[in-house]
Amino acid sequence: MGRSAAADRVVLGIGDDCSILRAATGDEILVTTDFSLEGVHFRREWHPAGSVGHRCLARGLSDIAAMGGEPMAAFVSLALPATLPQRWVDGFYQGVLKLAAQFKVELAGGDTAQSPAGILADIVVIGSAPKGAAIRRSGARPGDRIFVTGTLGGAAATLDLLYSNESKKLTPKKYPSHFFPIPQIQFGQVLRQQKFASSMIDTSDGLSTDLAHICEESGVGAEIWESAIPLGKIGRPPRAVDPAFALHGGEDYQLLFTSRASVHMPRTIAGVQVTEIGRITRGTGTLLQRSSGKKSKLKPDGWQHFKKSR
Amino acid sequence: MGRSAAADRVVLGIGDDCSILRAATGDEILVTTDFSLEGVHFRREWHPAGSVGHRCLARGLSDIAAMGGEPMAAFVSLALPATLPQRWVDGFYQGVLKLAAQFKVELAGGDTAQSPAGILADIVVIGSAPKGAAIRRSGARPGDRIFVTGTLGGAAATLDLLYSNESKKLTPKKYPSHFFPIPQIQFGQVLRQQKFASSMIDTSDGLSTDLAHICEESGVGAEIWESAIPLGKIGRPPRAVDPAFALHGGEDYQLLFTSRASVHMPRTIAGVQVTEIGRITRGTGTLLQRSSGKKSKLKPDGWQHFKKSR
Numbered sequence: 001m002g003r004s005a006a007a008d009r010v011v012l013g014i015g016d017d018c019s020i021l022r023a024a025t026g027d028e029i030l031v032t033t034d035f036s037l038e039g040v041h042f043r044r045e046w047h048p049a050g051s052v053g054h055r056c057l058a059r060g061l062s063d064i065a066a067m068g069g070e071p072m073a074a075f076v077s078l079a080l081p082a083t084l085p086q087r088w089v090d091g092f093y094q095g096v097l098k099l100a101a102q103f104k105v106e107l108a109g110g111d112t113a114q115s116p117a118g119i120l121a122d123i124v125v126i127g128s129a130p131k132g133a134a135i136r137r138s139g140a141r142p143g144d145r146i147f148v149t150g151t152l153g154g155a156a157a158t159l160d161l162l163y164s165n166e167s168k169k170l171t172p173k174k175y176p177s178h179f180f181p182i183p184q185i186q187f188g189q190v191l192r193q194q195k196f197a198s199s200m201i202d203t204s205d206g207l208s209t210d211l212a213h214i215c216e217e218s219g220v221g222a223e224i225w226e227s228a229i230p231l232g233k234i235g236r237p238p239r240a241v242d243p244a245f246a247l248h249g250g251e252d253y254q255l256l257f258t259s260r261a262s263v264h265m266p267r268t269i270a271g272v273q274v275t276e277i278g279r280i281t282r283g284t285g286t287l288l289q290r291s292s293g294k295k296s297k298l299k300p301d302g303w304q305h306f307k308k309s310r
Numbered sequence: 311m312g313r314s315a316a317a318d319r320v321v322l323g324i325g326d327d328c329s330i331l332r333a334a335t336g337d338e339i340l341v342t343t344d345f346s347l348e349g350v351h352f353r354r355e356w357h358p359a360g361s362v363g364h365r366c367l368a369r370g371l372s373d374i375a376a377m378g379g380e381p382m383a384a385f386v387s388l389a390l391p392a393t394l395p396q397r398w399v400d401g402f403y404q405g406v407l408k409l410a411a412q413f414k415v416e417l418a419g420g421d422t423a424q425s426p427a428g429i430l431a432d433i434v435v436i437g438s439a440p441k442g443a444a445i446r447r448s449g450a451r452p453g454d455r456i457f458v459t460g461t462l463g464g465a466a467a468t469l470d471l472l473y474s475n476e477s478k479k480l481t482p483k484k485y486p487s488h489f490f491p492i493p494q495i496q497f498g499q500v501l502r503q504q505k506f507a508s509s510m511i512d513t514s515d516g517l518s519t520d521l522a523h524i525c526e527e528s529g530v531g532a533e534i535w536e537s538a539i540p541l542g543k544i545g546r547p548p549r550a551v552d553p554a555f556a557l558h559g560g561e562d563y564q565l566l567f568t569s570r571a572s573v574h575m576p577r578t579i580a581g582v583q584v585t586e587i588g589r590i591t592r593g594t595g596t597l598l599q600r601s602s603g604k605k606s607k608l609k610p611d612g613w614q615h616f617k618k619s620r
Contacts, residue, residue: 011338015527016447017376017511018340018437028321029339030328033385033434035423040389066327075343077432079350113345117427122387124343124434127328137326201327217325 009072009128010106019109021072023128030127030134032063038118046162049088051172051179052121053095055251059204060125061103061183062253066202067134068192069127071185073108074100077122079115092121103185133192135257140199140218144258144280147265149184149272151177152207154232156249157241161234174236181253186270188255196265200257206250211286212300214258222286224278224298247288248301319382319438320416329419331382333438340437340444342373348428356472359398361482361489362431363405365561369514370435371413371493372563376512377444378502379437381495383418384410387432389425402431413495443502445567450509450528454568454590457575459494459582461487462517464542466559467551471544484546491563496580498565506575510567516560521596522610524568532596534588534608557598558611 012020023029036056038044047055057074064071076096080089100107105125154177162170172179184202191197199218201210207229215222231240232252241249258280259265265274281287288298322330333339346366348354357365367384374381386406390399410417415435464487472480482489494512501507509528511520517539525532541550542562551559568590569575575584591597598608 012444012446017373018342018379018444020377020439020444021339021341022441023333023339025335029331029333029436031331031383031385031419031434031436032328033387033419033432034421035387035389035430035432037389037423037426037430039426040423063327067330069328073341075341075434077343077345079345079347079430109341109343111343111345111432113347113350116347116349120345120347120389120430122343122345122421122432124341124385126339126341126436129330131332134322134328134330136322 010108013106013108019073021108021126023072026131027128028131028134030064030067030069030129031124032060033122033124034059036121036123038120046169047179048172049091050095053092054099054180056121056123057096057099058181058183058253060123061105061185062202062204064125064127065183065185065188066200066255067127067129068188068200069129069134070189071103071105071125071127073106073126075108075110075124077111079113079120081115081118084119129192135192135197135200137199137201137214137217140214140220140258140280142220142280142282143261144198145261145265145276146222146224146258146278146280147274147276148203148230148256149187149254149274150252151230151232152203152252152254153241153245153249154178154234155181155251156206157232157245158234160245175234177232177234177252181251183253184255184272187272190270191257196259196263197257198260200255203252203254203256204250206248207246207256208248208286208298209300210256214256215284215286221281221283222278223281223289224286225289227291228275228277230273230275247298320418323416323418329383331418331436333382336441337438338441338444340374340377340379340439341434342370343432343434344369346431346433348430356479357489358482359401360405363402364409364490366431366433367406367409368491368493368563370433371415371495372512372514374435374437375493375495375498376510376565377437377439378498378510379439379444380499381413381415381435381437383416383436385418385420385434387421389423389430391425391428394429439502445502445507445510447509447511447524447527450524450530450568450590452530452590452592453571454508455571455575455586456532456534456568456588456590457584457586458513458540458566459497459564459584461540461542462513462562462564463551463555463559464488464544465491465561466516467542467555468544470555485544487542487544487562491561493563494565494582497582500580501567506569506573507567508570510565513562513564513566514560516558517556517566518558518596518608519610520566524566525594525596531591531593532588533591533599534596535599537601538585538587540583540585557608
């Protein structure tokens with residue numbers, strides 16, 4: 001079954017009371033909504049407008065990816081300060097539209113308003129998946145293997161750099177994992193089609209927190225092997241991030257998923273590296289096995305956006 | 311065909327990367343999103359938290375009503391100042407949930423964040439309508455009759471009172487059209503089922519502006535009879551509002567629609583009063599026929615939220 005064109009899914013876009021979407025017969029509808037707030041999720045002096053738009057849409061697309069879904073349409077609501085230059089708004093939409101085009105997602109609506117303070121964006125992405133096929137957080141069982149796509153910690157380590165060098169701007173293209181993260185849409189769809197995953201979440205809040213969500217929803221525990229976690233690399237020349245960022249740093253928008261032990265997992269899927277990082281266990285809570293072999297509790301200590309400053 | 315229970319439409323609510331909705335076979339999906347911003351759409355000193363929540367959801371439901379759709383689920387994203395009392399948040403959700411229950415709409419998700427300034431809410435409502443049946447703004451033709459539900463101007467006249475008596479609070483239950491407007495969901499569905507309407511919009515921006523939207527999307531003009539416009543009544547004892555509020559004041563969330571001349575329009579539909587207020591004409595622009603018989607151009611002068619103060 002081929003992917004339908006955006007035009008087949010968006011029957012009516014901007015310009016009426018509602019947009020009208022059409023899903024394939026029997027498909028279920030996926031809905032996700034996320035704020036991107038100035039000073040909380042981005043700063044104008046750190047993030048070019050195009051990066052803000054890109055990250056805004058990437059957050060929503062990543063939630064669709066985490067269900068193994070196909071994105072149908074995006075809706076961006078923007079509240080803007082009266083003093084904001086039009087150039088910024090244009091740059092923002094360029095960032096949104098470029099990423100949207102990459103995944104054949106139509107920008108089908110939204111709202112605009114004047115903001116009392118700062119730039120406020122709310123992204124809604126509507127997607128679809130065949131009935132009963134969306135991959136939930138709740139399907140992990142003891143004995144399942146735990147996997148993650150790509151590498152972790154790059155986005156948070158970059159943010160840490162921004163904090164530690166407040167006066168110095170970073171060049172976005174040297175730090176793509178933070179400024180231009182790519183949601184794992186295709187990967188998620190293959191997992192869903194192949195029935196490889198028993199549960200899935202995206203790493204928007206950080207491994208320790210997102211794994212805790214899977215454990216909580218599934219009623220299980222987990223054990224993670226620190227030495228197995230694929231560390232992100234940032235800057236030029238690229239250097240590996242501190243493991244703490246990979247354990248707790250968010251906004252990488254990778255996929256964290258579990259698989260029955262019987263599944264033969266490829267090393268790459270849809271061109272994306274897959275790494276086994278642990279096991280689902282009975283009981284509750286997550287243990288971290290250090291490189292020394294010593295085990296300790298892994299507390300959910302997920303990324304609080306810009307927590308240092310607030 | 312009976313209305314399905316909320317549980318049949320929301321397969322998976324809050325607690326995963328996405329919510330999962332299920333529409334009836336062959337239905338199209340309606341999506342609407344609207345901001346409600348403190349200082350722009352409401353003021354904490356004027357609007358009780360329950361009214362803010364109610365109005366927030368009413369805005370979204372009214373957009374579904376304006377397509378003749380059936381609401382499936384609502385998503386409320388809230389960014390809140392750190393200092394906001396929990397009591398306010400509880401009151402807000404009570405307002406949302408009470409209205410949601412009235413229309414059997416499940417609150418199926420959303421996002422929360424800390425706001426840098428003021429309360430920011432974004433409401434998303436997902437609805438459905440049979441394929442091709444949603445009523446658009448673009449279907450009006452010359453000769454069509456123009457109708458409106460209920461009465462107009464009550465919400466804007468109340469807001470005007472709030473401005474003119476800044477020190478004095480109004481008692482919300484004496485001014486329900488402003489504090490607790492009821493979206494015309496059932497009315498819209500009957501129009502769609504009976505194929506009574508050739509075009510429709512809700513009066514969120516005010517008659518003159520919303521009629522201009524219909525004319526623009528349909529490529530037609532219009533003539534409105536001032537003496538026919540049903541004026542809202544506010545306060546106790548109730549008194550009729552100034553016609554200017556009915557012509558230009560927004561947020562009444564009534565339905566403005568057109569119908570072919572051949573349709574026999576009932577005086578009430580689903581218990582709601584229907585009033586004929588004019589005709590669709592050839593050409594562009596809207597003429598207002600005054601009570602004196604004199605005709606003048608009706609400029610779109612829709613309600614700008616809280617425009618006096620900004």
